[in-house]
Amino acid sequence: xxxxxxxxxxxxxxxxxxxxxxxxxxxxxxxxxxxxxxxxxxxxxxxxxxxxxxxxxxxxxxxxxxxxxxxxxxxxxxxxxxxxxxxxxxxxxxxxxxxxxxxxxxxxxxxxxxxxxxxxxxxxxxxxxxxxxxxxxxxxxxxxxxxxxxxxxxxxxxxxxxxxxxxxxxxxxxxxxxxxxxxxxxxxxxxxxxxxxxxxxxxxxxxxxxxxxxxxxxxxxxxxxxxxxxxxxxxxxxxxxxxx
Numbered sequence: 445x446x447x448x449x450x451x452x453x454x455x456x457x458x459x460x461x462x463x464x465x466x467x468x469x470x471x472x473x474x475x476x477x478x479x480x481x482x483x484x485x486x487x488x489x490x491x492x493x494x495x496x497x498x499x500x501x502x503x504x505x506x507x508x509x510x511x512x513x514x515x516x517x518x519x520x521x522x523x524x525x526x527x528x529x530x531x532x533x534x535x536x537x538x539x540x541x542x543x544x545x546x547x548x549x550x551x552x553x554x555x556x557x558x559x560x561x562x563x564x565x566x567x568x569x570x571x572x573x574x575x576x577x578x579x580x581x582x583x584x585x586x587x588x589x590x591x592x593x594x595x596x597x598x599x600x601x602x603x604x605x606x607x608x609x610x611x612x613x614x615x616x617x618x619x620x621x622x623x624x625x626x627x628x629x630x631x632x633x634x635x636x637x638x639x640x641x642x643x644x645x646x647x648x649x650x651x652x653x654x655x656x657x658x659x660x661x662x663x664x665x666x667x668x669x670x671x672x673x674x675x676x677x678x679x680x681x682x683x684x685x686x687x688x
Contacts, residue, residue: 497663498549501670505545508674512538515680524681534680537673544666556658557598561605563665564646568612571643574636578629579619585611598655606651613647616640642668 512534518524519531544563551559576582594601617640625633646665653661 494659495549498545501545501548501663501666504670505542508541508670508677509538511674512677512680515677518681526680530676530680534673534676537669537676541666541669541673544669548662548666551658551662553655553658556662557601557655560650560662560665564605564609564643564650567646568609568643571616571636571639572612574632574639575616575619578625578633578636579623582615582619585615602650602653606647609647610644613640613644616643639672642672 519526547559572582617637620633620637620640623633646668649664650661
């Protein structure tokens with residue numbers, strides 16, 4: 445009788461012990477599932493916020509397009525005139541910023557750097573065209589060894605690109621510093637200098653960017669572009685009566 449009691453007690457102890465061993469394992473599995481769900485939820489919320497930002501920028505673009513159409517009506521009526529070349533420039537910018545917002549909606553962690561680099565190069569080319577128009581021949585910047593393979597670490601590719609582009613910025617600044625102008629042409633020179641300064645500031649920010657900053661870097665660039673287009677449209681009609 446005593447033996448059976450001891451066996452019974454032993455069985456209960458073993459069962460309790462087994463249950464105790466299984467409990468931490470089950471809790472670990474539950475915690476892992478909970479953590480995975482949190483990651484999924486965080487990713488979904490981040491995407492929702494990005495979609496909301498794209499929608500907001502599209503709404504802003506719609507307002508800019510309405511202002512642009514109204515300015516064009518004023519110019520077509522012959523009541524005002526615009527600075528030479530500005531009409532074509534704004535028309536191109538409106539089309540380009542529309543594409544920039546569309547691209548923002550499909551930008552991911554995998555393609556953002558290629559797109560950012562391409563956009564910055566196009567911006568520099570655009571500024572360079574203005575500088576050449578105003579300053580004449582602009583010498584090429586000194587060659588910099590920036591050929592980094594696509595498999596190189598992000599920081600290496602980023603640093604090489606920023607170094608290359610800052611060389612172009614310095615060339616633009618030197619060229620514009622030698623331009624003497626008055627009146628409307630002086631305004632154009634000052635505008636070009638402001639664009640060069642903006643390009644330099646963007647490069648300074650990019651120099652410290654990490655892959656985790658991909659969305660903020662991309663969105664800020666597109667929003668800055670909207671700011672510039674909006675400002676250009678405001679001065680599309682420069683308040684000078686059209687000559688009779």
